[in-house]
Amino acid sequence: MSDHYTRALTAANYIRSLHAGKPKLGIILGSGLGNFATQVEDSTTIDYGEIPGWPLSTVEGHSGKLVLGTIGGVGVAVMQGRVHAYEGYSMNEVTFPTRVLGLLGCTGLIVTNAAGGINTSYGEGTLVAISDHINLTGTNAALGPNEPRFGLRKGTGDRFFDMTAAYSPRLRKLAHTEAERQRIPLPEGVYIAVLGPSYETPAEIRAFRTLGADLVGMSTVHEVIVARHMGIEVLGISLVTNMAAGVLDRVIDHQEVMEMGRRVEAQFTSLVKALVPQVAGAIAAPGSR
Ligand code: HPA
DSSP states (O other): OOOHHHHHHHHHHHHHHHOOSOOOEEEEEOTTOGGGGGGOEEEEEEEGGGSTTOOOOOSTTOOOEEEEEEETTEEEEEEEOOOOGGGTOOHHHHHHHHHHHHHHTOOEEEEEEEEEEOSTTOOTTOEEEEEEEEEOSSOOTTOSSOOGGGOSSTTOSOSSOOOTTSBOHHHHHHHHHHHHHTTOOOOEEEEEEOOOSSOOOHHHHHHHHHHTOSEEESSSHHHHHHHHHHTOEEEEEEEEEEEOTTTSSSOOOHHHHHHHHHHHHHHHHHHHHHHHHHHHHHHHSSSOO
């Protein structure tokens, strides 16, 4: 059995054999947001099942394709769907795609997700720039022997690594400026990650609010942890698909969570599409990666 790094490299080489372009920016699309991949030009679409070692999503609404090409002239690798730890995948499996994006040459990552709104100033359908996270999943993506070869440049790939500015302040600034220009409300918020797959209880949501969380979800933090391990700069955007348990006097329905993506699709697409060249410009410049 080959090691985790070699498996990720094998996947990256396979993808390279099918697509000559060089992606600079990875984009992970959360539940209900997969249609954004239709924005990719000169695209090569690869089913996850075709890529050696790539874990397959079992969740409805995650179609499972990697779309490579360009947006606004920028090389992108767009993940339509992701796997979650609650599906029974190990940390190495959950973060395998992010590792591969890094090995393909992505030095920036736009990670998106569906989240429950804890902060009552949000409404259903609000887009939120993630300012920080609380990892309450009980595990860590960088668990196990350290693999320094995942570091994309000097000073990355270390056993212990900084998470102070995990959600890049300069990329968040770009997102706020662009959102303002397009008159799309974009508050900031702290994302708390739970293992799932059950939604939370109202008591848990009250506790999470006390802890300082604004959003709750079951993804993202592990991808962001390995991205930071590799030295990839991250912008995180949540879509509040529902208010978290107990905030409103009703139950949380997965189908409604999925539908919210479609309702906000136009706004989400126009914001992220405009951000791609700006984020690519920022990550190409030296600074706070
Ligand atoms: N909780 C956890 N994850 C979620 C939620 C939620 O309310 N909505 C969408 N993903």
